[in-house]
Amino acid sequence: MVNTATHEATARPRPADAASLAAWTIAAQVVDPEIPVLTIEDLGVLRSVSVASDAVAVTLTPTYSGCPAMDAMRDDVLGVLTAAGYQNVSIRLVLSPAWTTDWMSEIGKAKLREYGIAAPTGHATVRGSGPVGPISLKMAVKCPRCSSLNTRELAHFGSTSCKSLYECRDCLEPFDYFKVL
Amino acid sequence: MTDAVNKDSIEVDAHGHVAVDVTTLDAELIEGPSVATPDVAEYALWLGDDSLVLAQQLGAWISRAPELEEDVALGNVGLDLIGHARSLLHYAGTATDRTEDDLAYWRTEPDFRSLHIVEQPNGDFAHTIARQFIVSHYLFELHSRLRASADATLAAIAAKAVKEVDYHRDHSTQWVLRLAQGTDESRRRMITALSDLWPYVEEIFRDDPLIDRLEGIAVRPSSLRPAFDAAIAPVLAEAELEIPRGFVASGGGRTGKHSEHLAFLLAEMQVLTRAHPGASW
Numbered sequence: 001m002v003n004t005a006t007h008e009a010t011a012r013p014r015p016a017d018a019a020s021l022a023a024w025t026i027a028a029q030v031v032d033p034e035i036p037v038l039t040i041e042d043l044g045v046l047r048s049v050s051v052a053s054d055a056v057a058v059t060l061t062p063t064y065s066g067c068p069a070m071d072a073m074r075d076d077v078l079g080v081l082t083a084a085g086y087q088n089v090s091i092r093l094v095l096s097p098a099w100t101t102d103w104m105s106e107i108g109k110a111k112l113r114e115y116g117i118a119a120p121t122g123h124a125t126v127r128g129s130g131p132v133g134p135i136s137l138k139m140a141v142k143c144p145r146c147s148s149l150n151t152r153e154l155a156h157f158g159s160t161s162c163k164s165l166y167e168c169r170d171c172l173e174p175f176d177y178f179k180v181l
Numbered sequence: 182m183t184d185a186v187n188k189d190s191i192e193v194d195a196h197g198h199v200a201v202d203v204t205t206l207d208a209e210l211i212e213g214p215s216v217a218t219p220d221v222a223e224y225a226l227w228l229g230d231d232s233l234v235l236a237q238q239l240g241a242w243i244s245r246a247p248e249l250e251e252d253v254a255l256g257n258v259g260l261d262l263i264g265h266a267r268s269l270l271h272y273a274g275t276a277t278d279r280t281e282d283d284l285a286y287w288r289t290e291p292d293f294r295s296l297h298i299v300e301q302p303n304g305d306f307a308h309t310i311a312r313q314f315i316v317s318h319y320l321f322e323l324h325s326r327l328r329a330s331a332d333a334t335l336a337a338i339a340a341k342a343v344k345e346v347d348y349h350r351d352h353s354t355q356w357v358l359r360l361a362q363g364t365d366e367s368r369r370r371m372i373t374a375l376s377d378l379w380p381y382v383e384e385i386f387r388d389d390p391l392i393d394r395l396e397g398i399a400v401r402p403s404s405l406r407p408a409f410d411a412a413i414a415p416v417l418a419e420a421e422l423e424i425p426r427g428f429v430a431s432g433g434g435r436t437g438k439h440s441e442h443l444a445f446l447l448a449e450m451q452v453l454t455r456a457h458p459g460a461s462w
Contacts, residue, residue: 065264065341095268096337098344155250156352157257165250181344 011044011103023056024049026084030076034069034160037111044103045073047094055088056081061099063181064161101180113144118166118177141177143168153177214334215275221332222276223294223391224399226284227435228323229269230295233285234443235316236262237450238303247306254352255309261345268338286454290444291437297430298381300443307367307374310356315378317350318412319385322405331397354416361420376425384432391435 015021027049028041040046040060047059058077062070074091081089101120104112109119121139140149148170155165156179163176217225239259246252270281298316303309324346327339360371386406392399417424433439453460 062264062341064261065268065345066260066262067264068260094337095341096333098337098341100344155254156348156355157250157254159253161257161260165253179348 007102011105012041012046013048015049017051019051020049023051023058023081023084023086026080027058027077030073030080032069033072033076035112035115035117037115038104038108040073040077042105042108042111044099044105046077051086054086055090056086058089058091059094060091061094061097063099065095067161069160099181101178104178112178116144116175117163118142118144118175120178120180122180141166143171143173144175145173146171151175214332217272217276217332217334219276220391220394221335221398222273224395225269225273225335227294227391229266229273229284230293231299231316231320232262232269233266234293234295234446235299235312236260236266237446238299238312239309241303242309251306258313258349258352261342261349264345265338265342268341272334272338282454286451290439290447293437293439293443293447294435295439295443296381296384296434297432297440298378298385300434300440300446301378301381302442304374304377305370307360307370308377310353310360311371311374311378313349313353314357314413314416315382315385317346317353318409319405320346321350322408322412323400326400326405330399335398350412357416357422358420361422371420372422375422376427379425380428380430381432383429384434387432387435389435 015024024046028039028046030040030046032038032040032043032045043063045060045063047061048057049059050057058081060070060074060077070093074093077091078089102123104120112119118141121141141151141153142149143151143166146168148168150169151166152169153164154167154174158165158176162178162181164179165174166177167174214221236259239255239262242255243252246255266285267281270284274280274284298312301308301312321343324339324343328336328343330336330339357371360367362368386402386409388401388403392401431438
């Protein structure tokens with residue numbers, strides 16, 4: 001259904017030239033301060049890196065419009081590139097194309113589960129305008145601790161913008177779910 | 182357009198100013214204007230002020246909601262709205278060389294362009310839910326269409342916002358149903374709240390003259406009304422709530438005429454910045 005190679009190129013548009021790729025690889029090590037197992041590359045937040053003579057231009061995209069972690073990620077990208085010897089670093093935040101959980105890497109999802117957060121299930125769709133039914137049909141979210149599918153949403157909104165709060169009905173533990181956007 | 186970040190400017194950023202540059206990644210995609218025209222800036226101010234004022238209201242619920250999950254939910258909804266407000270006010274400010282913080286903290290209420298519904302008091306939880314229900318459904322229809330704006334910057338902001346607002350309208354919809362179908366007391370409060378907020382619906386869909394000058398860029402508010410009505414009707418039907426009849430509030434937010442509520446809200450929001458300009462922590 002989804003062409004994996006094309007999808008990866010969209011989610012992680014690694015530069016073709018060696019100099020830019022070297023800088024990309026360094027920037028790609030920066031992690032989300034709220035979910036430190038995920039790198040900005042895993043998330044799909046790192047959108048481009050290009051090196052021209054001594055200048056590095058990086059673009060990042062926010063996960064959620066108001067996500068405060070964005071500022072930290074931007075400062076950390078600046079930090080690692082400066083530490084690696086790049087002198088002239090510029091960072092832009094871009095909103096378009098809008099970030100989606102579809103860009104999260106499979107490795108990232110596996111790390112997320114191991115960390116105790118259920119990874120997004122299914123693909124992002126924005127419902128059309130017009131009547132909304134009161135009950136939206138969702139795919140079951142698997143408990144990251146016991147893998148049970150017998151779980152329920154406790155709250156739409158969780159500890160950060162990107163998560164909602166779930167409860168496992170088998171192991172009875174609450175857990176965070178990285179919701180589809 | 183490029184937000185050049187170096188060691189000197191980090192400190193500036195730590196003061197709360199973050200430039201959100203709206204651009205696109207690939208040459209084949211449209212690059213948004215970096216400076217808004219005066220009319221586009223005014224429109225961005227309208228939408229940005231709606232989000233900012235509503236976000237400020239929702240923040241007041243943190244630690245006061247009926248349950249912990251709602252502290253978190255209303256805080257998160259407010260955070261998303263702050264994000265939209267920052268992008269919109271940043272863009273609005275490009276026309277007059279002002280930052281998003283200049284616009285948020287250094288204007289007084291006649292210069293605010295927000296709708297009256299967003300400045301209505303939080304009231305009890307049902308009032309906040311009724312306000313969220315109305316505004317989230319409106320914002321969803323608005324951003325759905327603004328994605329196709331001829332202004333690429335507004336389109337980019339809307340494309341991001343619509344996905345977040347989708348969660349907000351779902352949240353308020355579920356609460357409308359729960360309160361209306363809950364206890365006699367929760368139902369009574371939901372009915373009261375809806376009838377208190379409904380007079381402010383009319384203003385949302387009014388076409389001010391600015392809209393005529395922004396054909397293809399702005400979304401004509403009156404054009405959203407059928408979709409708004411169609412979206413809320415089944416929810417109200419299931420909740421066995423009737424659309425309140427009665428008076429229509431005068432409105433005037435888009436021309437800077439506000440109720441007494443906005444001044445108090447702004448005083449609280451702006452006091453720290455005005456007492457200690459440039460403060461950071």
